[in-house]
Amino acid sequence: MIRKVLFITLILVIAIVASGCTTTTTTQNPTPAPATTPTPTPVNQNQTYTVNIQNNAFNPSSVQIPAGSTVKWINLDPIQHEPKGNVFDSGPLNQNGVFEHTFNQAGTYNYACAIHPSMQGTIKVV
Secondary structure, three states: HHHHHHHHHHHHHHHHHHHHOOOOOOOOOOOOOOOOOOOOOOOOOOOOOEEOOOOOEEOOOOEEEEEOOOEEEEEEOOOOOOEEOOEEEEEOEOOEEEEEEEEOOOEEEEEEEEEOOEEEEEEOOO
8 A cells, every 4th residue: 555655646746747847938039120221431521631831832732621621731931821712811820830721611722822822722622
């Protein structure tokens, strides 16, 4: 009789353990990421481009820059120069004098030295 009770107990234990060991796996469909529109790479704005004034010339004499950029003129000559265009005028620059102007509108800007008109340059803003 003890064997019968042990046998029934063993079967019950196995049944209980077996019922507790079952697992249910549920699979969820992942939510797709929202569609994105690629952002265009911005033009490298807000940079400063240098034009040296040396040997009675603008170097470089022509510069192409993105809108929003700045041109900086540095007078390396021992005499005064004055870069002047329709939208800017540096005033007289002594040796090592610096003048900066930011170009926000696209277009071509011709300029010259107000003191030495043969010195000419161009800023092309794109």
